[in-house]
Amino acid sequence: MTTVTLTAPPRPRTRPRMRRRVLAAVAEHAVLIALGAMFLIPLVFVVATALMSDQQALTGALVPHPVRWRNFADVFAQAPILRYLLNTLLYAGLATVGMLLSSYPAAYAMARIRWRGSTAALIVVLAMMMVPQQVLAVPLYVMWAKLHLVATLVPLVAPFFFGNAFSVFLLRQFLLTIPDDYADAARVDGCGEFRVMVSIVGRMAKPAIAAACLFNFLSCWNSLFNPLLYVGGNPTWWTISIGLTQFKSLHAVNWNLTMAATVVFTLPIIVLFFFAQRAFVEGANLTGIKG
Amino acid sequence: MAPYPARAGARPRPAPRRAADRRRRRLLALLLAPWAIGVVVFFGYPLVSIGYLSFTHYDLLSAPRWIGLANYAYMLRGDQQLGQAVRNTLWVLLILVPCQVLFSFGIGLLLSRARRGVGLLRTVFYLPSLTPLVAAAMGFLYVFNPGTGPVNQVLAALGVTGPPWYTSPGWAKPSLTVLAVWGSGNLIVIFLAALLQVPRDLYEAADLDGAGPLSKLRHVTLPVISPVVLFAVVTTVIDGLQYFDQAYVVSSLGNGGAKLDDGVLGYPEGSTLFFPLWLYQQGFRYFNMGYASALAVVMLVVALGISSAILLRSRSFVHQTGGTGR
Incomplete structure (x- = not known):
């Protein structure tokens, strides 16, 4: 009895408040779900069209009927998509190997070895991240043209063997957060600095290394500007991004096959994402950390 | 590269400290x-x-x-298309980029308050940003094509006449903005992570002081996450300055397929001719390397100007986190 009267007073105040809070939460979830659905719709439309016959794609039907898996075989038959995929894989793969070999040591030197000029080096890294790629394009193109390497993959891959500013920055940010204890213990045990870098700190930096490799691979896989510049004139080395921009006009095909080609281009990335989701999200967070 | 030289043979052995120093x-x-x-x-x-x-x-x-x-004189007086390219890029910086940032921040904010399904929703919002820009632009060209595109079909079913999207000069840039917002999932993930790191007790303290949601956002949330916001804004602006891939696809395919090496980019009617596209056209289609370099100098000055302006102004609004800053 008394407890009821004691707890009664606050009730009228908390109840509407609670209800308002629940209502607000429901509304917020509803907004999120609606927007999320809108985000997925273009993907759904693209995949649906990729499975339609060409007449059906023109009628504006939204559901493929019958489902035409042959489109994907047709895509590979119409254009050397396999060659584009292999070229892109070669480009992105080699570039990522080069990035890791050159950028991890540089990031290690900047984050974990004390030397005069490490701040200046960081400023250079940040400046390189701030300069748009088109600014540097003309002289680099001239350089590669003089070396007679335009129309090969070399101009696309080689720069990655000499450090990539974004990866250096990402790795540096992570290396700063690793405590010194393990490395010091290893040094006391007579482990050289090089081995500390590779096996002690390297092992602890695995998430960041994975993220840097993923982002590097992706940005090469997706890139258009540089491939267009250097191999745009030589279809033997076309990457999938160039191939796709040319696919519709060059092969005079319909939207259904164009969308199937788009799916072929995108699917490997989506699969990669579901296998390495954590590395992606952690990496995205790392890039958000301030310098 | 080169292995360690055996040892400084002839010289007297230096003190171990100096040897270590030199090795280092x-x-x-x-x-x-x-x-x-x-x-x-x-x-x-x-x-x-x-x-x-x-x-x-x-x-x-x-x-x-x-x-x-x-070259610089030609830029100021002779170049007929440069004005349009500059205006288009300004459009990107003043409308497209703010749309991206504000939308991502809003979604991040909602996600940070959501109780259920955050992981799934985050994946949904992040996924589009993974699709290659060329693929995304191709997909949108189809999905938003005015004749048979699904979006206008759906709108027609609702009794609305859909706009011409990527095929009209007036609609091309807003349509590109839709594409850009759709693909800004990485910003959402960055904002969400930052928002989740705001200490709870700050909100509780603000609650005790009777702060409303807006003043909590302004006086608690924003100051704490300002370094992250700043970094995201700077990189998004720089990306906006070098906006190329999507515009290239739209301007070379929007009309149903011009070939790779002919025609001027910017379909329809120059409305998607952004500064980097004009630089590309001048340098690598007309091979006016000198003039393209002059355009590059302008772009460099603008990029450095914008990023240093944002970074310098940030002193007044970026909250300095006492000891934890690294």
């Missing part, structure tokens, strides 16, 4: 060498080179010919 320096040089070479060859040299080339006429076939300020 050698290691440092070894670790930094590839990156340092990259800085000189792929960054320093081209920066100097555009400065020089911008004063020349250069078509790659004959040696650069010094023409003084003629």
Whole structure:
């Protein structure tokens, strides 16, 4: 009895408040779900069209009927998509190997070895991240043209063997957060600095290394500007991004096959994402950390 | 690269401290060498080179010919299309980029307050940003094509006549903005992570002081996450400045397929001719390397100007986190 009267007073105040809070939460979830659905719709439309016959794609039907898996075989038959995929894989793969070999040591030197000029080096890294790629394009193109390497993959891959500013920055940010204890213990045990870098700190930096490799691979896989510049004139080395921009006009095909080609281009990335989701999200967070 | 030299043989053995010091320096040089070479060859040299080339006429076939300020004069007076390219890029910086940032921040905010399904929703919002820009642009060209595209079909079913999207000069840039917002999932993930790191007790303290949701956002949330917001804004602006891929796809395919090496980019009617596309057109289709270098110099100055302006102004609004800043 008394407890009821004691707890009664606050009730009228908390109840509407609670209800308002629940209502607000429901509304917020509803907004999120609606927007999320809108985000997925273009993907759904693209995949649906990729499975339609060409007449059906023109009628504006939204559901493929019958489902035409042959489109994907047709895509590979119409254009050397396999060659584009292999070229892109070669480009992105080699570039990522080069990035890791050159950028991890540089990031290690900047984050974990004390030397005069490490701040200046960081400023250079940040400046390189701030300069748009088109600014540097003309002289680099001239350089590669003089070396007679335009129309090969070399101009696309080689720069990655000499450090990539974004990866250096990402790795540096992570290396700063690793405590010194393990490395010091290893040094006391007579482990050289090089081995500390590779096996002690390297092992602890695995998430960041994975993220840097993923982002590097992706940005090469997706890139258009540089491939267009250097191999745009030589279809033997076309990457999938160039191939796709040319696919519709060059092969005079319909939207259904164009969308199937788009799916072929995108699917490997989506699969990669579901296998390495954590590395992606952690990496995205790392890039958000301030310098 | 080169293995350690055996040992400084002839010289008297230095004190162990100095030997260690020298070894350390050698290691440092070894670790930094590839990156340092990259800085000189792929960054320093081209920066100097555009400065020089911008004063020349250069078509790659004959040696650069010094023409003084003629390229810059042409930029100011002769170039008919430059004004449009500049206005289009300003549109990107003033409308497209703010849309991206505000939308991502809003979604991040909602996600940070959601109790259920955050992981799934985050994946849904992040996924589009993974699709290659060229693929995304192709997909949107189809989905938003005015004749048979699904979006206008759905709108028609609702009794609305859909706009011409990527095929009309007035609608092309807003349509590109839709594409950009759709693909800004990485910003959402960054904002969400930052928002989740705001200490709960700050909100509780604000609650006790009777702060409403808006003043909590302004006085608690924003100050705490301002470094992250700042970094995201700077990189998004720089990305906006070099906006190329989507515009290239739209301008070369929007009309149903022009071929790779003919025609001027910017379909329809120059409405998607952004500054980087004009630089590309001048440098790598007309081979006006000197003039393209002058455009590059302008772009460099603008990029540095914008990022330093944001960074300097940030002193007044970025909250300094006492000891934890690294």
